[in-house]
Structures are given as C-alpha cells and as structure tokens.
Amino acid sequence: MFLITCPYCGARDEHEFGYGHEAHIVRPTPAEYEQMSDAEWAQYLFMRKNPKGVHFERWVHTKGCRRWFNVARHTVTHEILAVYEMGKPAPQIDTEKK
Amino acid sequence: MTAQKNRLGQGGRIDRTKPLRFTFDGKIYYGYQGDTLASALLANGVTLVGRSFKYHRPRGILSAGAEEPNALIQLGLGDRTEPNLRATQIELYDGLVAESQNRWPSLTTDFGAANSVIQKFIPSGFYYKTFMWPAKAWMFYEKFIRQAAGLGKGPTEQDPDRYDKLYASCDLLIIGAGPSGLATALAAGRTGARVILVDEQQELGGSLLSERTAEIDGKAAADWVAAAVAELTAMPDVTLLSRTVAWAYYDHNSVSLMERVTDHLGPVAGANQPRQRLWRVRAKEVILATGAIERPLVYSDNDRPGCMLASAARTYANRYGSMRGQRAVIMTNNDGAYRTALDLTDAGVTVFAVVDLRSNPQGELVKAARAKGIEIIAGHAITGVKGKLAVTGVDVMPLTADGKGVTSASRHIHCDLVLSSGGWQPTVHLHSQTRAKVVWSDDIQAFVPGDKLPGQNNRSIGGAHGVFRLADCLAEGHAAGSEGAAKLGFGGQSGQAPTVSDEPAEEALLPVWIVPSDKPVGQGGKHFVDYQNDVTAADVMLAHREGYRSVEHLKRYTTMGMATDQGKTSNVNALAIMAGLRNVEIPSVGTTTFRPPYTPVTLGTFSGIDKGDFLDPIRKTAMHQWHEQHGAVFECVGQWHRPYYYPKPGESMHDAVNREVKAARTGVTIVDATTLGKIDIQGPDAAWFLNMVYTNAWTKLEPGRCRYGLMLGEDGMVFDDGVTSRISENHFHMTTTTGGAPRVMSWLEEWHQCEWPDKKVYFTSVTEQWSVMALNGPLSRKLLEELTTDIPLDDDSFPFMSFKDGHLAGVPVRIFRISFTGELAFEVNCKPSHALHIWRALMQAGEKYDITPYGTEAMHVLRAEKGFIIVGQETDGTITPYDLGMGWIMAKSKTDFLGRRSLTREDTKRPDRKHLVGLLTDNPNEVLLEGGQIVAHVKDKPPMDMIGHVTSSYYSPNCNRSIALALVKNGRNRMGETVYLPYEGKVIPARITEPKFFDLEGKRING
C-alpha cells in the first residue's frame, strides 16, 4: 500500500487514488494523425512503457480532490521519486537507478 | 485439583490460584491462567501431540512460539472450530476444547503411519513422478492421498463472531516487545513521539519472560519488564498492543497487524467485543525487534516426541514451571544451550549431559555448567534417539577428528527429553517481505537483514539482525528509539539506556548441518529438516542427485518450507545441507523470500464488518418507499435498487411486464429514471469539449434543446451514450447510462486535466441532485397539462428534444421532452425532496387514465421494440457506431473527436464486421436466450462456427411475438437469411431483420 503525496492535498493512502498510465503521452493533432499509419496510431493508442526502474506515470486523487498529477516511481522498489503537476516536464531522475 | 505431574510447585508467570480445565482429544486436564495449551500439556506430561503430514510419525512439541511445526491443533467446536493453530500460541482458558490433527483413529493408533513403512515408495517428488503419469494412476491414487494428507478441518457453518478493522498512523511502530523493543519504546516514548509497540504474545517482554537470572538496571528481568510496561502505559502517546501479530509489511511503511481481542477468553466471553481486529498501520519508521528463532540440529530420528529446542525447554521451565521431573540430554554446537542446562537444573529437571559437537568448549557458561556438576561430553554427537511414541534414550558417539563421522564407541543414556540447539536465525521475515535482501553472516552462521529498500524507513535491531547479547540489544533499542524520535523532530530526553552487569561471554558456534550417525544418512534413522512437511536430509540429497539444486527447485521438489509454518525452523538447515552437497557457500544456493502472512491470518479479519448489509452501499431513489408500498419487485443495477416490475395480485412477471409494456403504448405510464447519471457542465469551452467527447456536433445546439450523443473511446469503440441539453450558451446538462455515470465523469475529467487543461470547462456530478420520472404514452401530455400552469405542452411550444423550466404540482421542475420508448414522453426532473410529492400527484391525477408504473424490464422491452441500444448490452467494448448502424450520428464536418482516427483503421472499417441486427424466430412464442450463440450451419455436435450472439431478447406484447437484437458477422448484408441457435439440445431457427420491430416510421413520438 503506497503512500502518495497528492500535490494538492498532501500524503494519502494509495486506496484514495486511481492509476492512469504512462505520463507524457501527447495526443496527436488531427493533422498529425491523418498522416499516421495504423501501426503508428496503434503505437500511440496501445503501446506503453513497462520499465524495470523509474517510470513516469499519472495518477488521480479519485477519493480526494479528483485531480490528475504525475508520479515518478521506481517499479522495483516502489520508491516515489517525484510528484509533479500535470503539464510540467518530467524531472531529471537517473533512470538507470536500481 | 487433578495433579499436573510435571508442574513445579512455585515460580513462573502462571497464576496457580486460577486453575483452568481443558480437554485434549477428549481427555480432561487442568492448567493455570497464564499457560499456553503447549505448556499445560507438558505440565500434564503429555508429549505426543500430533502426527506428521506425510509419514504420520508421532510428534511432540518442538518449540515455544510461532515457529512450531508439530503441535497443530483443531481448536473449539461447531461454528467456531479453527484448524491448524499452534498449541504454543493458544492461550489456555477454562473449558478449552482441543483436538490433535492428522491422525485416525487416534494419536497412539494411527493407520496412516503405514506411510512410514512404505516410505521408500513415496520419496520426494513422488507426486510429480508417480501421479502425473499415467493420468489414470492419479485418478486411482488421488482419493487415498487426499484422505491421508491434510491438516485440520474448516468449520462448515457461518462464523458467529464479529471482526473489526482499524487504520492507524504513528511515528514509530515497534514490532516485538522483547528487550530491544521495550528499550526502543521507552527511549522514543519519553521524547513524546507517537509509538505503537506490538507483540504477538499475551504479555510484553519477549525473551525476558523466560529469564531466570538476568538482571537489568539492578532488577530481575521480569521486574524490569513490569517497570518498563508501567512507564509506557502511563505515556499518553504510546499504544501497547499485546496478542497482536505483525503479519505483513507492505510498501511505504504500511504494516498489517492482527490483534486477538477475545480469543484468550474463549468462545463466549467477548460477545460485546470483536473477536479479532485487523490494524493497518502507517508508520514514519518501523523498528523490527522481532528477535530470533532457534534452529534445531539435524540428527537421526530428531522428531521423536520429547525432542525439543533447547530454548523452548528453558521457556517451559522458567516461564511456566512445566518441566519438573524430566530427564534431559542436550546437544549443542554453541554456548547458548548451556543457559538451558543451568536453568533446567534449577527448575527440577535432571540434565544428564550436554553433548557438545565442539571438541573443546571453554566459554563462561560452559564452565558454569561444569561447576554445577553437569556432565559435558565434548566432541560427541547424539547418533540415535530411542522410543517411538516418546523418547526413552539416546545413543552418543565420539566424533571423528574432521567431525564428519563418528567412531564406534557408543554410549546409551536413558532420558525422556532431547534438547538441541543449532544456533539462532534472526526473524527476518518482515524485513524480507519489504523485498529487501538478506545477507549471510559467517559470524553467527545465519541470514541477517541486508540494506533496507529505498522508500522504506525501517531498522532491524537486536536478535532480528543477529545481535544476541542482552546488553547489546538494550543499547541498540535505546539508540533506535532516541535517534528515531530525534530524526522525526522530537527533542525530548530519552533517558538512560538500560544496563546489564556481568553478562557471560560466549564462544563461537560450530556449524554442523547434519549430525553424523553410525549409518549413512537416509539409512536407519531419519534426519528431519522440515518437520511439518516431513522433509529429511535424505530428501535434500535426493533433490540434489536429481538436479533440483537451487532453493526454488529444492522447495518445490521436496515441499521444504511450504507448510503452514513456512519453514521457520527448517529453511536455513536445508539451504546449508544443499550448499554442502554442492560444495558452495550457503548464500549461493539462494535465500528464501518471505511473503505475508508471517503466521496465518483469519479471513474474518479481512472482511471485518464489511459483510451482509455492510458489504456494499445500497442506493435508493426518493420514490423508493412508494415503490415498496406498491409491490415493486426490485433489481440491482450497480448499487441502485430499481423497480423491476410491479406485479398485481396473481400476476406472473410475464403478465406484469406485458401489461406495463402495453400501457406505455396505449395510455400513460410512469417510470423512476432517477438513476441515470447526470453531469453539469459549465464554462466558455463547454461546447468545444462536447464536440471532442461526442461523435456528433454540438456547437450549434440552441439553448433549450436536447441532443442524443454517443461517446467513443480513443480506440473508436462505443463507450457510453445519453441525452445532453444546452441550458444556456455555456451551460450543459449531460445524462449518462446508470452504470456509466462514474466512468464518464472520470473520463471527462481525465481528458480535460491531462490533455486540454487550458480549456475553461467545469464538471459536477449531479446524479443525486435531480430526481427523474418519465411519463410515456399517448395520454402523458394530457396528464401533465392538469398539473402545470406555466409550461405549455403543445408540439409547437414544446417540441421533441427540448426542455422547459416551470412548475408541476406547485413545485419547480425542469421537463425534458425526450423518449426512450418512441412514444410521446416527458421526463420530469426535480429536487429529490419534491420527487415523492410530484410522483404522488401524478399517480392521483393519472388514476382516471389508469396510469401504470413500470419497471426496468418493461423499459427494456419498450426500447428493444424500437431498436434503441443499451450500451453494455448491445455493445461490449468491441463495437463501433458503424457496427450498430449508427453512422448517422458521426459528424462529417468535425475534424476531430475522441476515437475518430481509430474508425479508419483497417480492421474497424471492414464491411463484414459484426453488425447489430434483429432476429425473429420462426415460432413467435419462442424467446431466444440472451447470450445465445448463432451459427450459419448446424453440425451434429460442437464445435460449430459461431457468427454472433443474441444481445437482447424479449417477448413483445405490442408485436405479439418474440423479438431479439443480435450482433452477427456481416449481419447487415445477410438480411432475410435464416441462422440457427443451437442450445439445450435443440436448434432454433431465426430470420435476420432490421433491428427495429415496432412503429417503423417513428410516428408515435408526437402522440
């Protein structure tokens, strides 16, 4: 059971949150997606990173403020290395960190 | 009072003024308040307490704690009976009823013991080898195996007890209230830090409760414990939890505890309290002061009843006074066992000899034992244990110079107690549960905690990380408490660290993983490693010979460590034996990863009060009471309870639904539609946003008008639908499916916040702010007119797909002219507090029109007659709008909306996908089975090529026949074809039609 620090509410138990998916996936504009092959579109639509190490992902404080935010989490140790607001760039974290 | 023949006349922590009566296997015994079942049995001289799992060998009590592998008990009777409890952890209470397990018909005469004779035919890996092939052999053997193997029996009736759950947080959670844990709690508690101290035993004190001579701060150990507990009890921010096991250590310092609140009182006494309580504790720091578990030595026939851990005997002698008159021989590879020798002698036990595997032990404790007149036989080994149902003696032989064998000179010693100590393994289970590593310590020949994981804030102290001297444990505890509190900002004084004077120094232990005998291992006696799963040293050797050499293979091949005790006394011995066979260092065989629970946890604590009516909330509409009073049958729609149909006296469901469905097309009907999801959407970008989430266009919708919309996932598949109305330029009222309401709300928020955060739009769930009742039928307008003065209801003023604000029955309402039946229909929305008033007013005024309330079943039939879809029934996440024949709702003018690109994927634009069609059976009275599979060609037997399935199927009284909707491959291009539905031994033919059955021209919408 993680302890996640919502940027708006503070540290709360994991069961208050919902998991989204990998962060920083930008939806292509219509001009872009009209030009994309099915395979390229599928890449946007379905393919997500599943690293052993630091993962940038988005969470939502479902049973709190209902706001989305980004989390950098180590998928092995479950250490939460950063929490930052939606729209902010991913912080520099040594992604090789074991 | 019946004599307890092995009970010492005085001393120990039992209350001799409170005798307790109990039964074991039907026989009556007495013990005292403060006893465990194990100590009471020993006091009564009962040494045979169980039979082993595979060989049904007679077994006695091995340990005095959670690690007990042998003494498994079926406790209690009837609906409260509980299997597989460790006698060493069951607190005695008056009237306790205990049964041994895994024996038939009795402990002393057990037919399963024949397994011991045929053991050559059931070696390790036996299941894999013998029973998996040929398959028929397994069928033959299985019932015998299932009968012979197996532990206790679960209750067959419902658990009558209550359970509780509690969430807590603290600065320091200290697990284990032995010397280390108590010292930590004192140091941290004195600073004002919020401390929770837990211990699985009934009393705090841990190993100090088994001390006879040790002194702390000049006090006897037990007195120091009492003073410490008194000081801690007086601290307002310290919580002391005895009888509480920390069984799981999860991420980010989240620890689960199980508190046995009333178990020690027996089954009756705790009626006003929960039986057990699950605690979920989040701690800023966790102190693991869980101590260590003594390892038994692996010697020939080391499982005879009367073979026990040396430290356990010390506990039974000192803490319970239950070993009097026993005659013991002790075998050890370390100095610690000499404490047992010394204390037992003082507690009325005859210690014949200490057999030391070391050739020349000279430690202070050794000298003290010698001075007391105890014979020390150094450089020797116990090579055999005599006696079957109880130990009668041991053979002792000198070890060869290399210690790997014995010379022939044998000496027999009569005794009834064989105690062994092979050193101590720190209780690293909780550390390991955090997924942190354990590392091998050559000094103590055991695994100790490695680095903690980042993100977990914990510290192992004392025995739990291989520090065994009392003075060191107290010092470490004090440091952990004061440093932990200071780190968290508590500046108060921690006081002085407790001190110990005169603690004897100990010499190093000698690792001996298999004690040699005069016969090769595996011949003659059995060297047990894992008592509970009957794994011997010979089995480990067999695994090695057959190539199962890593810890994971070893475990699965021999089942070592996989019993209910999870190998607490056996894992290290097995690893070390394998390492010896492979001639490698012990850690390179691997280490065990421990997983929750540390000891078994009852399922009751997980459910807590969340059962029956408390399992899930029930949602009721404001009109629920009326529905109940008028005989509605309810159905569950998510958490909502909705009227299903309203049977009149004598009506079947079929009769009632038919009546309701016909009334909607002939008179006036009313349905409670409150459960529809409703979302209030406001902001200058609201229309832009709707354009993105719906497939059709919204910018030009005029205020006061409504529009049906279909929502797609970005994969192009239908996700939800509903009618959304424009209240004003920047204000919309969206409706969703009943089940989809939370999902749609989250969907809108996610896209807004994550993809289009600069759009000014706000979403508020208003499902419960509006009650909704829909009037359907040609007379609905007439009825409404009687109850409103300010809402014009004629077609020109109030056209289809628009809404009006005004008053009905004297209270404010918003009426939408929308229809889910194809009939003239009005949906009345109002405050929930007005809903029952309006409903009653409509029922009263409608009486002359024979107004008919209808439920969800009629609602489904009515919409199916018109071919209106239900998302989640006609769709399943793989269906596009084109599959549904709803291309009309796809805005050609829009350049973007969610799912748009996916609709041109090669697969989604295929012309022969599954399409929504109608099905009409040849026999009009045959109602197809929903979910029924459809084939084009019938074969004699399955498998047949399935081309689709029935999504909705009803009897339609308005069509005077059955109707069905279905998804069929290439269905729109198969109109008029006959397909077949084979099920339940018959084949039903049906013709493919348009998915619409009634009022095909759609004329009825205007009444």
Ligand SMILES: [Zn+2]
């Ligand atoms: Zn929040």
